[in-house]
Amino acid sequence: MTTFEAAKLVAAREIRVKLRDKAFLWSTAVFLLIVLASMLLPALLDGGPTKVAVTDSATVSVLREQGLEARLVPDAATAEQLVRDGEVDAAVLPGPEVIGLDEDPDDVVRALSTEPQVRLLDPSDVNPVAAIVVPLAFAMLFFFTSFTFGMQIAQSVVEEKQTRIVEILVASVPVRALLAGKVAALTALAFAQVALLGLVAIVGMTVTETAPGLLSAVAPAVGWFLPFFALGFVMLASLWAGVGALASRQEELASTTMPVQMLVLIPFFAVLSVPHDGLAMKVLSFVPFSSPIAMPVRLFDGDVALWEPVAALVLLVATTVVLLGVGARVYSGSLLRTQVKTSFMAALRKA
Amino acid sequence: MTPSVYGMNTVLTVDAVDRSFGDRQVLKDVSFTVTTGRLTGFVGANGAGKTTTMRIILGVLAADRGTVTWQGEPLTREIRHRFGYMPEERGLYPKMSVLEQVVYLGRLHGLSAAEARKRTLVLLDRLELGERADDHVQKLSLGNQQRAQIAAALVHDPELLVLDEPFSGLDPLAVENVLGVLRERAAAGAAVLFSSHQLDLVERLCDDLVIIADGTIRAAGDRAGLRDQYTLPRFRIEVGGDAGWLRDEPGVSLVDLDGRTAVFDLGDGAEDQQVLRSALARGPVHAFGPVRPSLAEIFREVIQ
8 A cells, every 4th residue: 555545544533523513513613604694794784775754846756766765745844753752763854964873874964965076096806894904814814724724733643642552553554544544634624614614605796795795805815825725734733743643632732732822823914013014014925824814915905026925935935845854854753752741853854 | 365385374473572561671682473374372471472463463552662563564454354362351341242343343353243253153163162152252251252252253254363461360271272272273374372370281382482680581482493502411311220329420410310311411522422322332222302391480580
C-alpha cells in the first residue's frame, strides 16, 4: 500500500467520524442559522411599501409613482385618525404637512421633495456599508475557520496519543500518511462548511434581495479570497497537528497550541486595527500569516496592482511548504511520547 | 512465504541490538530468533527491555546498533505490513464501534473493505466478541477491550505476531480462548512472539523461550532444551518403605525427606542408576526420576 492510499484511508475515517460528531453537526447548523437569519430577518421585519393617507389626489399620484401605497381620504381629521390607529404609516395633509406617529416618515418626505443633483468626481463602485462589512466578513470567516478547525486537528491528534492507538497506527502506516490524511480531511471539511455557508448566503441574498448589487461587487474579491483562504488554512494546518502532538492529554492542548493560536489571533487583530489604505496594511497584505486576511481587504477596496496579490500568494505558498515540513517534523518527533508533554524544540531535534 | 513442512523455520532474527534512552542503555547486544509455527515467550521483569525490543521489531523505535531481519532480509515497511502488533499500552478509538475499528486497522494493512469486514466478523466470533461488534469500545469491559485489541492485531492474518502482554487482564476462560486462537495461527504457519511476566502461564503456553534481564538476553531456546540445560542433578524417589537410608548412600545429599518420598542431589561421580539399584534392593520403588526445574526457578537462576 502506498503512502497516498494510507493517507486516503486515514482521511476517510477522520471525515466519517466528524460527520457523526454531534458537536460538529450542531456548530454547522448554528452557523447556517445565523447566516439565514441575517438575511431573512430584515426581509421579514420590512412590512412592505409605506402606506400613506393623502388628502389631495395630485399628491396621491406623485407618491404612487415613487412606489408608496397612497390612498385618498376626505379630510385631515380622517387622515390623522388613520395614522393614530396604525392603519397607515404616515399622512400628507394640506399645506403640505407630513405627519407620522413616532418615526420621521423619511421616505414620504423624500418622495415629495426635489433633491439637488449630485455628481461624484471619483465614485466608489461599492456602497459604503458593504465596504466595511464585506472585508470584516472575510476576516472573520478566515479567523473562525482557521481557529476552530485548527483546534480540531490538534484535538484529533492528541486523541490518538491519549488513547494510545497511535502506536498501532505508527506500526501500520508511515507517520506522514497519518499527518497528511488528518490535515486533508479537516481541510476538506473546513472548505465544505465554508462553501455551504457561502452557497446559503448567495442563494439567500438572491432570493430575498437583501443587498442588491452586493454580490456583483464582491465577486472579484471572492475570486482572490479563495486561494488566499485555502493556502492560509493549509499553511497552519500541519502546525496545528504538530503542536497537538506535543501534548499528551487534551488538558495540555491549551498551552501547546498557544504559539499557533497567536499566529492566527495577532494577524487578525492587526489587520482589523490598521487603516485600509496605509502602509501598515500594505505590509500586512504580504506577510504570509496576515495576507489571507489583508490582501482580500485591499483587493475589495480596489487600486491594487495585479502583481501584488500574485507576489503575496507566492510568499504564502513558500511559507506553506516550509511550515508543512516543520509541522510534520514536530508531529513525528513527539507522536510516540505518550507520557509527558514534549517541548517544541525537543520534538524538532528528535525527528 | 510458504511455511516449512516441519514448521521449524527461523523467520525473525534479532541480532546484536543496542538501544539507549539518553544515558540509560536499555538494550545491550540483544540477539534471539523467532520460528514459524511456534509460540515464543519473551520473559523478563518490568523494565527489562521487552517492550523496547518489540517496538524495535515493529519499527516504532530505531535500534542504535544491530539489525533485525526477516528471512535474512532487512525489515522494510512492506515486510512489516505483514506483522501484527499489540502494544503494551492498549488503545482503540473510544467513539468507534469494535467492528469499525478492526476493519479500519485491517484496511490500513492493505485489505479491501469487503475482505476486512468479512475477516473481522469471523475473528470477533472466534474471540467470542461477535455480539459486541457494534458496541463502542468505551462500553466494553476491560477484558473485552483486550480481545478487541487482539482482533486488531490479527485481522490481516499476519505472518509474525508481536503481542506485548496479551494475557494480562484476561480471566482464565478468556486466556484459554485467546491461547486457542494463537495456537491456530501458529499451526497455520505464523510466528508468534509474546511477552509476559506471568511465568506459570508462559511455561504452559510457549514452545520457545527468550529470557531478558537488564537489557541483555540471559537464555533463549526451546523450552524442553532450556529445562534440560538448567536441570540440576536432582532426583525424586518414592519407595515402599522409609527412605531414610538415603542419608547414608554415597554421593547423595538429601534436599527433602518425607517418609516414603525423598528429593536428593547427586554429587560428582555418583550414578543415579546406582541409587535406583540400592532402592530396588531394599524394596519396591514407585517412582524415580530427575526433578525438572520450573520456569520460575530457571528464571530466578538466569537473571542473577
